[in-house]
Amino acid sequence: ETGVTQTPRHLVMGMTNKKSLKCEQHLGHNAMYWYKQSAKKPLELMFVYNFKEQTENNSVPSRFSPECPNSSHLFLHLHTLQPEDSALYLCASSQDRPKGELFFGEGSRLTVL
Amino acid sequence: AQSVAQPEDQVNVAEGNPLTVKCTYSVSGNPYLFWYVQYPNRGLQFLLKYITGDNLVKGSYGFEAEFNKSQTSFHLKKPSALVSDSALYFCAVRDTGAAGNKLTFGGGTRVLVKP
Secondary structure (H helix, E strand, O other): OOOEEEEOOEEEEOOOOEEEEEEEEOOOOOEEEEEEEOOOOOOEEEEEEEOOEEEEEOOOOOOEEEEEEEOOEEEEEEEOOOHHHOEEEEEEEEOOOOOOOOEEOOOEEEEEO | OOEEEOOOOEEEEEOOOOEEEOOEEEOOOOEEEEEEEEOOOOOEEEEEEEOOOOOEEEOHHHOEEEEEOOOOEEEEEEOOOOHHHOEEEEEEEEEOOOOOOOEEEOOOEEEEEEO
């Protein structure tokens, strides 16, 4: 139990589908993150939320739509994805202070056909 | 802009031998430095961090890292590697001299410990 739970762990979708990834943290943190991890590429920060407010969007295509209804939950809504979007999507949380480490979920492995 | 480099894509070591994973960084202010490990099909797990104080930091699973300001390095070490240490290791840095509290990860180093 890492304290950060991601569902589903695996997802296969077609390019015309709409799906969502869910993340829940039980650590009382106030910052949550979405990262993308592709083969042979560095970890890519996608979105950051602090106290439910989006504070960072790293030029992510609009086919990825984040939602943070409260400090414990984070969603990533997916629509009309491309095969190159296939990757491991990692959610993380932290206290919003520079000394704090991130706590990661197990990831959602996404395959776009 | 802050950056972090892990110069080795892969490190191979025999079980029982010392393990070193290299990390160098570039920041404008003082660095906060972190090491994470990722086992296959899992998320990243925090190992240790350097914020201030003693340059030698001890962390989980017998790992330690030494902060060297003059060489801008933060190498991860373990005196005696185990086969179960085989994983992907990431170094990360926050630049206290930059706005935004951004955490930058290195490209990762795969460690293979052979029996």
